[in-house]
Amino acid sequence: MEFLGYFGEVFTPFSFGLLLIGTIGGLILGATPGLSPTMAVALLIPFTFRLEAAQGLILLGAAYTSTVAGGAVSAILLKIPGAPANIATTLDGHTMAKKGQGARALQLSFLASAVGGVFGVLLLIFLTPVLATWALAFGPSHLFWLAILGVTIIGTLDSSSVVKGLLAGCIGLWLATIGFDDIMGAQRFIFHPSLSGGINVIPALIGLFAIPQVITMFSNGRTQASAEVIKVEPSPIGDAIREIFRRSRSLTIGTLTGSVIGLIPGVGGQIAGLVAYDQSKKFSPERDKFGTGHSEGIIAAESANNAMVGPSLVPLLTLSIPGSPTAAVLLGGLLIHGIFPGSDLFDNHPEVAWTFINSMLIGQILMCIFGLYIAGLAARVAQVPQSVMAATVLGLAVFGSYSVQNSMGDVYVMMTLGTGMYFLERFGFSAAPLVLGLILGPIAEANFIQGSMIANATSGIGQYFFTGPLNVTLLMIVLASVAYSVWMEMRNKRYVTKDDAVSKEEAL
Amino acid sequence: MKKYIAAAAVALTAMTGSAFADGHGDYPERPVMLMVSYGAGGATDFQARIVTMTAGNEDALGMPVAIINKPGAGGRVGWNWFATQADADGYTMGAYNIPHFIAQSIEGGVSYSADSFEPIANWGADPAVFVVAADSEFNSMADVVSYATANPGGLTFSGAGLFVGHHIAALQLEKAAGVKLAYIPNSAGGSGAMKAVIAGEVLGGVNNLSDAFRARAAGNVKILGVFDNERNEFMEDVPTMQEQGYDIDNSSVNFRGVMVPKGTPQAIIDDLAATVPEMFANSRVAGKMKAGGSPMHIMTRDEVLEMWAARQVTLTELLAGL
Amino acid sequence: MNNLPRSQHIVASGLVAAVGVWVCFVSYTQEPAAAFLFPRIISTVFAVLALWTFGKALMGKSKVGNGLTADSMKKILPGLIVAIVFVFWAAKGLGFYTASTIVFFTLLSLYDPAPHNEVRTWIKRIVISAGYLVVMYGLFAMLLSVFTPREILF
Numbered sequence: 001m002e003f004l005g006y007f008g009e010v011f012t013p014f015s016f017g018l019l020l021i022g023t024i025g026g027l028i029l030g031a032t033p034g035l036s037p038t039m040a041v042a043l044l045i046p047f048t049f050r051l052e053a054a055q056g057l058i059l060l061g062a063a064y065t066s067t068v069a070g071g072a073v074s075a076i077l078l079k080i081p082g083a084p085a086n087i088a089t090t091l092d093g094h095t096m097a098k099k100g101q102g103a104r105a106l107q108l109s110f111l112a113s114a115v116g117g118v119f120g121v122l123l124l125i126f127l128t129p130v131l132a133t134w135a136l137a138f139g140p141s142h143l144f145w146l147a148i149l150g151v152t153i154i155g156t157l158d159s160s161s162v163v164k165g166l167l168a169g170c171i172g173l174w175l176a177t178i179g180f181d182d183i184m185g186a187q188r189f190i191f192h193p194s195l196s197g198g199i200n201v202i203p204a205l206i207g208l209f210a211i212p213q214v215i216t217m218f219s220n221g222r223t224q225a226s227a228e229v230i231k232v233e234p235s236p237i238g239d240a241i242r243e244i245f246r247r248s249r250s251l252t253i254g255t256l257t258g259s260v261i262g263l264i265p266g267v268g269g270q271i272a273g274l275v276a277y278d279q280s281k282k283f284s285p286e287r288d289k290f291g292t293g294h295s296e297g298i299i300a301a302e303s304a305n306n307a308m309v310g311p312s313l314v315p316l317l318t319l320s321i322p323g324s325p326t327a328a329v330l331l332g333g334l335l336i337h338g339i340f341p342g343s344d345l346f347d348n349h350p351e352v353a354w355t356f357i358n359s360m361l362i363g364q365i366l367m368c369i370f371g372l373y374i375a376g377l378a379a380r381v382a383q384v385p386q387s388v389m390a391a392t393v394l395g396l397a398v399f400g401s402y403s404v405q406n407s408m409g410d411v412y413v414m415m416t417l418g419t420g421m422y423f424l425e426r427f428g429f430s431a432a433p434l435v436l437g438l439i440l441g442p443i444a445e446a447n448f449i450q451g452s453m454i455a456n457a458t459s460g461i462g463q464y465f466f467t468g469p470l471n472v473t474l475l476m477i478v479l480a481s482v483a484y485s486v487w488m489e490m491r492n493k494r495y496v497t498k499d500d501a502v503s504k505e506e507a508l
Numbered sequence: 509m510k511k512y513i514a515a516a517a518v519a520l521t522a523m524t525g526s527a528f529a530d531g532h533g534d535y536p537e538r539p540v541m542l543m544v545s546y547g548a549g550g551a552t553d554f555q556a557r558i559v560t561m562t563a564g565n566e567d568a569l570g571m572p573v574a575i576i577n578k579p580g581a582g583g584r585v586g587w588n589w590f591a592t593q594a595d596a597d598g599y600t601m602g603a604y605n606i607p608h609f610i611a612q613s614i615e616g617g618v619s620y621s622a623d624s625f626e627p628i629a630n631w632g633a634d635p636a637v638f639v640v641a642a643d644s645e646f647n648s649m650a651d652v653v654s655y656a657t658a659n660p661g662g663l664t665f666s667g668a669g670l671f672v673g674h675h676i677a678a679l680q681l682e683k684a685a686g687v688k689l690a691y692i693p694n695s696a697g698g699s700g701a702m703k704a705v706i707a708g709e710v711l712g713g714v715n716n717l718s719d720a721f722r723a724r725a726a727g728n729v730k731i732l733g734v735f736d737n738e739r740n741e742f743m744e745d746v747p748t749m750q751e752q753g754y755d756i757d758n759s760s761v762n763f764r765g766v767m768v769p770k771g772t773p774q775a776i777i778d779d780l781a782a783t784v785p786e787m788f789a790n791s792r793v794a795g796k797m798k799a800g801g802s803p804m805h806i807m808t809r810d811e812v813l814e815m816w817a818a819r820q821v822t823l824t825e826l827l828a829g830l
Numbered sequence: 831m832n833n834l835p836r837s838q839h840i841v842a843s844g845l846v847a848a849v850g851v852w853v854c855f856v857s858y859t860q861e862p863a864a865a866f867l868f869p870r871i872i873s874t875v876f877a878v879l880a881l882w883t884f885g886k887a888l889m890g891k892s893k894v895g896n897g898l899t900a901d902s903m904k905k906i907l908p909g910l911i912v913a914i915v916f917v918f919w920a921a922k923g924l925g926f927y928t929a930s931t932i933v934f935f936t937l938l939s940l941y942d943p944a945p946h947n948e949v950r951t952w953i954k955r956i957v958i959s960a961g962y963l964v965v966m967y968g969l970f971a972m973l974l975s976v977f978t979p980r981e982i983l984f
Contacts, residue, residue, distance in 0.1 A: 043975075088914065146967040164883065166844065166879055168876055170850075170872060170879060171876065173872045174853055174873060181865045184862065186862055186866075188869060189853075189857075189869075211913075214913070215909070217941075218905060218906045218910065218941065219902040219905050220940070221941070222940075385943075386941065387940070390909070390937060391934040391937040391962075392934070394913055394916070394964060395930045395933070398917060398921060398926070398930065399926065399969075399970050399976070402921075402976070403976040403978075406976070407977070408921075408922055410880055412918065415914070415918070419910070423898075424842075425895075427839060427842040427843070428895035441885075443870075444868075447867040449868075
């Protein structure tokens with residue numbers, strides 16, 4: 001209960017002001033297509049040079065929390081996820097927005113984020129020592145199986161044909177191998193100088209989601225705005241709160257999946273939302289409604305996203321190992337003040353550690369309040385004429401993908417992938433499995449190679465990858481996931497197109 | 509259009525009388541970019557941010573330095589970009605890591621070598637150290653080597669990648685102790701390699717002194733030896749490899765500094781070579797570096813040129829044996 | 831939806847299959863083999879799935895997807911050309927802010943339904959473009975301090 005004593009620090013006017021700035025700024029940056037949480041946090045680092053350690057971390061922590069949640073705004077309203085974490089949110093969120101329930105989708109997403117987020121931070125407060133041993137339990141072989149588990153989700157994710165879903169996933173896995181390979185340093189598939197750095201996930205994500213949306217807006221031509229404007233139905237907050245608790249199964253699955261996956265260094269946030277979405281779909285009696293604007297999809301994805309924030313800091317705060325790029329940036333923020341994460345942090349600088357953690361707790365709640373306010377503005381976004389929206393999104397996509405690493409090559413890759421994706425989408429491929437492949441490819445490959453190097457030096461590959469309780473458990477989940485997909489395919493309960501699925505849903 | 513603006517700018521500076529006689533004008537007149545070929549939050553990135561934080565002061569560059577990260581493949585992605593695509597106008601600087609980029613250029617498959625870059629100044633020297641988990645049965649390098657002698661190729665130990673300082677240290681250890689080891693390069697760099705040691709995935713690891721210092725403070729690892737010529741001020745209690753009977757010099761010490769691409773105007777190089785070491789010597793910088801556990805080692809352009817040439821020779825010899 | 835011309839599916843899946851086979855060929859012919867182990871596994875699965883899809887399309891069994899119509903292509907083309915010129919040439923050639931403002935204005939003129947023959951429309955478009963420039967400059971240059979290529983002007 002030590003943390004209670006430091007709540008006062010958070011509510012001093014200056015700290016609270018920083019918390020507000022971090023939260024609001026984070027929401028806005030997160031909602032801007034093309035800016036990722038890591039970038040937002042890295043951009044704040046220079047400001048923290050001038051602040052006290054605790055205050056600097058308040059700013060960084062608040063920005064981290066709220067950019068992750070803010071990414072849902074563009075995911076829902078524009079089908080452009082702000083970060084890889086928000087991909088799963090587009091699946092049901094954007095479909096719901098297209099049906100005129102954008103405000104409701106946003107409310108559900110922020111409420112689910114807050115529930116997941118608070119749970120995640122509470123885990124961080126109470127269970128840190130236990131979680132730290134958990135985080136270390138995942139070695140190369142386990143991470144490899146986890147990545148394979150992700151691959152098995154690919155086929156059934158947002159695609160009306162399993163074969164095309166898998167094919168899109170393969171394209172993503174292949175794109176991930178372009179560039180120098182991380183271990184040997186060999187050059188692979190570099191047929192244009194822009195590709196020598198490989199395909200960076202963020203520009204690819206921007207291109208694959210934003211550019212098809214821009215082209216789709218073009219395809220409506222010079223239609224009268226009134227014909228295209230989606231009506232946004234008013235949505236009382238009370239209804240959204242009741243809905244969240246009515247869907248407690250998805251909320252629980254999302255929160256738990258997010259917390260567990262967030263804990264694992266190096267995999268974390270990028271796939272938490274997708275895995276939670278998939279799990280919640282498999283356990284739901286209404287699984288056929290997923291992808292048609294179903295509230296469970298949003299709740300699972302967004303609660304997982306924010307639940308991962310707290311646990312993802314466990315390896316950093318206890319072992320001084322940054323588990324994600326964002327955590328690495330936070331580490332810099334601590335070191336600059338001469339504070340070493342680990343026992344030094346909790347023993348000698350408890351005021352820094354607990355103020356930081358408390359501010360994330362308060363930050364989750366502030367984020368929810370401002371988020372619900374933003375949800376009320378959803379109607380305004382829907383009224384922006386398509387021509388203005390298309391041109392703005394194109395501009396943001398170019399600026400956003402350039403600023404990731406000041407590289408024109410990334411902008412070319414973004415545009416090429418995006419244009420290609422538009423045409424693929426017209427033939428039943430979708431972007432989500434492709435991005436999932438792009439994210440999972442390097443994780444699977446690097447861990448397989450490291451694992452087999454260790455295995456060759458010690459026990460042999462068979463024993464290293466197939467024995468041990470954690471390996472066996474993960475392997476069973478992988479097999480169950482494959483069996484489930486096959487079974488679903490046999491039952492042939494799939495719709496021909498996404499539009500078709502939506503119209504069937506409306507008929508129900 | 510551009511010409512007219514440039515002409516107008518020249519006219520303006522001429523009028524105010526601030527144009528330099530050697531023809532590079534008011535350099536720098538806009539923020540300077542510093543490319544770091546490792547991810548945000550890594551040791552190189554973190555130190556680069558500290559040593560450049562006073563760049564905006566009048567006695568330094570007078571303009572802020574913006575850090576751009578281009579991580580991938582042990583630094584190859586960033587240095588390739590720097591050698592082939594960066595503008596040689598003085599507004600694009602890069603951070604170098606010795607022996608990494610020289611070793612990679614000797615190994616081949618990249619478009620740079622020591623001749624592609626012009627060093628400006630060195631800010632830090634981070635020796636490699638041998639770490640084992642806190643509960644490991646190894647207490648000295650002798651324990652490690654006797655295990656390796658008993659299990660040839662069975663002693664797994666992690667490092668940040670192939671042909672980086674850690675790998676060089678590993679090769680030196682194999683050669684000096686006459687044993688076969690299983691070096692496991694980690695794709696997540698130094699922090700991934702450290703995690704592998706703490707989690708017990710591998711029996712030991714080579715890592716940066718600055719990171720190991722922190723991990724030891726957190727009670728997670730033991731440090732068995734330093735791959736350097738003398739003991740380090742951050743850990744006077746840890747013996748060097750030579751003290752423990754292995755003939756290993758400082759070839760693997762990770763020197764970090766600033767460079768510009770070949771072709772940058774000589775006037776700008778001279779200007780930078782004069783101001784940058786002083787910027788590194790700022791007392792605020794030294795304080796932050798010490799607080800973060802990062803050893804500083806300031807060297808001027810001439811000293812760095814000498815060091816690069818020396819490393820080129822020793823690394824060619826060492827890697828020829830592979 | 832199901833009356834989509836079979837030829838479109840054949841062309842689309844044929845292109846994907848061609849890429850798949852090419853990737854497969856490249857990964858099996860490149861060295862070092864150790865670094866290409868993973869690409870080989872992936873590209874094999876990629877090629878098999880792509881050929882399967884191509885086969886299905888040939889037999890007319892591809893049903894998924896809305897395909898392309900001549901009408902929608904006609905509407906897309908001007909915007910797509912502007913976007914491609916912007917990304918691959920103008921952004922670097924003219925500078926990010928200049929190019930993106932010109933592109934913004936062009937796209938607005940191409941796709942805004944308001945009548946072209948009224949002065950009011952044009953004033954409105956210019957004002958919106960200027961507003962866009964201010965917001966982008968404020969966000970990227972001032973707030974995030976990203977240094978984008980600046981050729982003419984800023």
